[in-house]
Amino acid sequence: GAVVSQHPSWVICKSGTSVKIECRSLDFQATTMFWYRQFPKQSLMLMATSNEGSKATYEQGVEKDKFLINHASLTLSTLTVTSAHPEDSSFYICSACEREPYEQYFGPGTRLTVT
Amino acid sequence: GQNIDQPTEMTATEGAIVQINCTYQTSGFNGLFWYQQHAGEAPTFLSYNVLDGLEEKGRFSSFLSRSKGYSYLLLKELQMKDSASYLCAVLNSGYALNFGKGTSLLVTP
Numbered sequence: 001g002a003v004v005s006q007h008p009s010w011v012i013c014k015s016g017t018s019v020k021i022e023c024r025s026l027d028f029q030a031t032t033m034f035w036y037r038q039f040p041k042q043s044l045m046l047m048a049t050s051n052e053g054s055k056a057t058y059e060q061g062v063e064k065d066k067f068l069i070n071h072a073s074l075t076l077s078t079l080t081v082t083s084a085h086p087e088d089s090s091f092y093i094c095s096a097c098e099r100e101p102y103e104q105y106f107g108p109g110t111r112l113t114v115t
Numbered sequence: 116g117q118n119i120d121q122p123t124e125m126t127a128t129e130g131a132i133v134q135i136n137c138t139y140q141t142s143g144f145n146g147l148f149w150y151q152q153h154a155g156e157a158p159t160f161l162s163y164n165v166l167d168g169l170e171e172k173g174r175f176s177s178f179l180s181r182s183k184g185y186s187y188l189l190l191k192e193l194q195m196k197d198s199a200s201y202l203c204a205v206l207n208s209g210y211a212l213n214f215g216k217g218t219s220l221l222v223t224p
Binding site: 032034036042043044045046049057091093095097104106107108109111 | 155156157158159202204209210211212213214215216217
C-alpha cells in the first residue's frame with residue numbers, strides 16, 4: 001500500500017528558531033500534499049494544500065510567511081515553521097494523494113514542542 | 116463555511132454495538148470519510164462514502180444521506196482496542212478534508 005513518511009517524528013526547539021518538517025511519499029508520486037495541525041484533544045485542522053511545482057494554498061487564518069511550504073518534487077513536501085513560539089507546539093500531520101483526491105494517505109505525524 | 120458535528124464522547128461495552136453520528140454543512144461535497152485515531156498517532160482510514168447508502172466492511176459500517184447532510188459509523192462486536200477517537204471528515208470542493216472535532220469512544224469490559 002501507499003506509504004507516507006514524516007521526519008522528524010518529534011522535535012524540541014527553542015523559541016525564535018525555525019524548524020523544517022519533511023513529508024515524503026515513499027512508493028508513489030503525490031501530485032497533492034496536505035498539511036494539518038492538531039492541538040491536544042482537538043481534531044485535525046487543515047493548514048494548506050500543496051501542489052508540486054506551484055505555490056501552496058493556505059487556509060484562512062494560517063500565516064503563509066510563518067509556515068513556509070515547499071513542494072519541490074512529486075515525492076517531497078516540506079513545512080518550515082519560522083520563528084517558532086510556544087503556541088506553535090502541536091502535532092503536524094501531512095497527507096498525500098496519488099491519483100484520486102479521495103485516496104489520501106497520512107504520514108505518522110511530527111510532534112513539535114517549542115520551549 | 117464548514118460545519119461538521121459529532122458527539123464529543125461515547126462509552127460502550129465490549130461486545131456491544133455503537134453508532135457514532137455525524138452531521139455536516141460544507142461548501143461542496145466530494146465524499147465523507149471516517150478515520151480512527153489513537154492518541155499520538157496519525158488517523159487511519161476506515162471508510163469512504165460518496166453515494167447514499169450503507170457501506171459494510173467487516174465489523175465497521177458507514178452510512179451516508181447526502182440530502183440530510185448526515186452520516187453514521189456503526190461498530191459491531193466492540194473490542195477493547197476499539198477505544199479511540201473517531202473522526203468524521205468531508206472532502207470539500209477543493210478536495211481537502213475538513214474534519215469534525217472527533218468522538219472519543221471508550222470501550223469498557
